Amino acid sequence: MRRTNILFATAGTILLASCSGWQLAQGDKAYARMAYARASAHYGKALSENVDDRAVLLRAADTERRLRHHAEAADLYGKALKSGPLGAEDAIRYGEVLMALGKRNEASERFMDALALNPERSEVRDLILSCEQDALFLQDSARYVVSALPIDGFTNAFSPIPYADGLVFTGERADATSRSNPWNGNGYLDLFYARKRSFAIWEAAVPLPGDVNGAYHEGPACFSADGRTMFFSRSNYYRSKLLKNEIDESNIKLFRATLDSSGHWGDMHEFAYNSDDYSVGQPAISGDGRVLYFVSDMPGTLGGKDIFRCVNNGTGWGPPENLGPTVNTAGDEMFPTICGDVLYFASTAHMNMGGLDIFSTHAEGAGWSRPENMGYPINSAFDDLGMTLSEDGKHGYFSSDRSGRDRLYQFFVKDPVLFVDGSVFDDTTGTYLPQVEMHLTALDGDTEMTVLTAMDGSFRFPMKAGKRYRLEARMEGRLTESREISTEGSVNGTSFRENIHLITVQLDKPFLVENIYYDYDKWDIRPDAAPELDKLAKLFTDNPRLTFELSAHTDCRGSDLYNLVLSDARANSAVDYLIRMGVDPDRITSKGYGESRPVNGCIDGRPCTEEDYQMNRRTEFKIVKVNELASGR
16 A cells, blocks of 8 residues: 555656656747747746756746736746846846846845946946946936826737827737747737827827738837838748748848838838847837937947947948937947937936936937936836837826836926025124125026025025026125026926025235146146136126236245236236126236235245145235226116
8 A cells, every 4th residue: 555655646746857858948938939928837837746956937927027917027037046046147037137126225235236247247336336226216206297198909008109190109909910920929019109198198009001011010100200200129030920030040130111102101221230130120210310320239339239320421321329228238239219318218328227218318528318217107116118208398208117017108297396595694703794686687688586685694596497697786885695506407396506605895904716726936827717707707707896906926945026927927918817707907006016925934044844835825815995876787
């Protein structure tokens, strides 16, 4: 009896091993073909039969990650981690899954594991910083109002592009008509058009007419300014046969189509830089049609997928140019769109909330400005991509899988609430100054406001975005002081802090001009002195009733006569600069005092440090006259 039980147990174990082995084999085959929906089913059955092989756990985890089953993927990665440290790539993937689940502290630990294995991975450092400073993404969250578009009938829909009276987007339906996408078991991607009747009402989406949509993937797309030329991504296939290269890969290619007189898309042509060995797709075209942006993993990338561009030289597209390390990283940069002179794109790197985040940049000289994360609620811990913005900057569209599948969203931009505030102090005592006249003027003449400072010297003005202002503090018996403030590029909730120290008008009292120093034996204005002289020029022009003397002083090295001549040259040099900056030459004089007025004990016959000498090589100004007859405020 005992032997019979053993035989049954042994037979059962052999049968179980055989069953789980078959499931694993089928799962691995599906995984290799990127048929992740099928791989998930096989791995699930194998793991339910107590298979705890580490390699299987990691393949199963990656399968669930690619299917965006974040909780399942995290569970599998966690089980693999219990049996030993993860490799760098698996640690990064685990961290990204944890970010999607909102577990940023745990995600940071996994990224730290990956960075310890590969210290040169800059994108991992960015992800760690993102986990630690996630509050930065929320600081402008009140600026946007986001809502899902009421376009139904799709398992996934993304990359919305304004076209005609609505949107063209890339869509996937659940009911595949002839064959299903092995990645997730749904239909292949096609290009659809939905007409907008209002922001809340959209007509049912229909496939683009013509020859664009075929047997496999199409999309995303972009359009020329006249709407008659379309560039779009497409699987590499001929009729119903998917074409593959020597290593059994089928890559994405870029095509151009033209709208005919009947409203159908046809006359399709391949992009000159397509290849069977790498993908080229996700196009964006500049408004003038001269620059075509696209995504590729071609040789020359800085990471996985990079954004490239080609410039039309009049006879065709020039060679692909990588946008460079300011935009592209060791991560993935994808889904570019062009709105005016702004390039929007999605990235898994930079300062990131998780998954793909949307960033903005613009051309700056020969390169690009530092990409700015669009923040919450445009971005989330999930994949956010394909942002477009209206010409007036008031509304736009993007896509996100934050609901568990890719959906189209619209957003509205609220006018930023901006303020400038601060306090006014006495320059000598540091005490608050009440009853100071504060004036705020928009340089375009749109706004002019005046308030008096409170008992604690405080003031506050509202401002509008996209403007330049002049803030001015005036008080009888004190030097008027002004500041320029720009709200161009400012976002919701920005507060500008301007504390002002007013100088009492006292005749013949010298005031040190900070950071105006001269090299030994020279009178040239050093580059580091220019910003301080610019401030001084503004102070002099703000006070047109006053006449000033600007003086220069030397150290004690050299003869008295030589130092007198040198200081006079220095004072003249500074005054010439101020006059070039707009100061009235009738209200400013120069004077060189040589070494006759040291501010320390560094005089002839005494040892001095270079710092002592430098302190005496200084510039001062003083008020020498109050002209009551001069025109002024």
